[in-house]
Amino acid sequence: MIDFFRALFDPDLVFLRNALLLGLIGSIPLGAVGTFVVARRISYLAAAIAHSVLGGIGAALYAREVWGFAWLHPMLGALIAALIAASVIAWVSLRSQQREDAVIGAIWVTGMAIGLLFISRTPGYLDPMAYLFGDILLVTSADLWIAGVVGTLILVILLLWHRQIVAVCFDSEFAAIRGVHADRMYLLLLLLTALTVVTLVSLVGIVLVIALLTLPPAIASLRARSLGQMLLCSIALTASFVFLGLGFSYTLNFPTGPTIILLAALVYLLGNTVKRVFSK
Template sequence: MGELFSILSNFLFVQNAIIAGLLSSIACGISGTFVVVKRISYLSGGIAHAIVGGLGIAYFLGVNPLYGALAFAFVSALLIGTVKLKMKQNEDTLISALWSVGMSIGLIFAYLTPGYNVNLLSYLFGNILLVSNESLWLMFSLDILITAIIFIFYKQFIYVCFDEEYSYLRGIKVEFIYILLLIIISLTIVVLVQSVGLILVIALLTLPSSIARMFSTTIWKMIVISIILIQVFTFSGFVFSFTADLPSGPSIILAAGVGYLISFFVNNFLRKKKLT
């Protein structure tokens, strides 16, 4: 353990990775809470995989991959929101199509890129140890933006997440709030995917918030617990990856998965104990 703290204090890339974990906990903790409450985990996974298409096209055109990912994420969010709210159709089929077609487009354009030196699979798993200072500032800006939006529209988000019909009766602009929620999720995915990878983003959006929901009575408590859990899982994943000489991203996901299983059984035990 002493050697680990020595590395933390002497190597800047490790410090940046820890900071990235702390910053991502805020965005994922807030967004993930509403993903779990609204039960749109599959939707967030669909957007996450659809942006691969934007990444591939951006590489082919020689522009910043972030722009391509943002474009695909926003288009996906608008399509899903329109199908659900305007056409009153189940969005599962559209999400599956965006998921598969987006990844296919990304791989095709990556193949067509001169030199074919683009490894889009690196975006699936990422490498949090390679996070740059620019990415850290981008994460910080994302945290400020999401926190401000949730603070301003908190009540509207609560109503829309729990009861859309009642929200209409109260005069809330359900379409606007729902699309805004999808945009927040999209921004979180796009900003973090370059640093931590798609798989870790999806895990951090769902597992900690699912655990928090088991032991929370309010949305704010759920958000706070989610943020703390992400930080715990990130640090414990780092420790495990260091001691076992394993990749950091999968180690963090494993820590979150173990945490979810433990919480699931503990929650069931406590519920049965109350009944008896």
């Protein structure tokens, strides 16, 4: 870890500082929104939104290289795809008569298939694995700006409507009786999930970002006595996992995304084990 601390101040290793900043910025919306995702038990919906992001990334890369849309950043394409997927999933969950699991599964695989097709037709060498499992070399200053804007927007929305979202998470029917627009709040939660997913796609990847969205809140729930404690603890845990995961991956020359997630998974398993032992 000493080498990692030294590397953070190396002027030639800007990508490492960018990765750490992205992780610390993204830990706030990830911890906050992840708390509501876990409380509402919609992790599988969040996973579908996350995987559909590849379609937007692939389309943006293709449009930039083939059509000359230099302004179209891959994360902007990811953001658009995530918002569309969240809207469709919310409509299916609330209005459609089709089997919800089948439609969500279709959105999941369709987004990934579209992304892989666009990437395969984009000139030059593009490695889909970098987007699926993350690559700190992909983190740019533009990613930091996008993450900062998105994170700020998420926090503002949560501050304005956190009471209604909390009510919908625990009992949507009772919330509707009390005058809360439960369907709108449910759609808002899925849109916030979509925005949150995009913030750390460059660092941990599409496949692994859902783990970072759900594992810290799950760990926090083992000890937290209120939703507020769970939220704050989730943010702190997410930031810690990103920092330590980056440090271990740099020191041991491991892939960054999997290292961060494995660290979170180990802490979750350890926490569950300790809780079971002391609860007997």
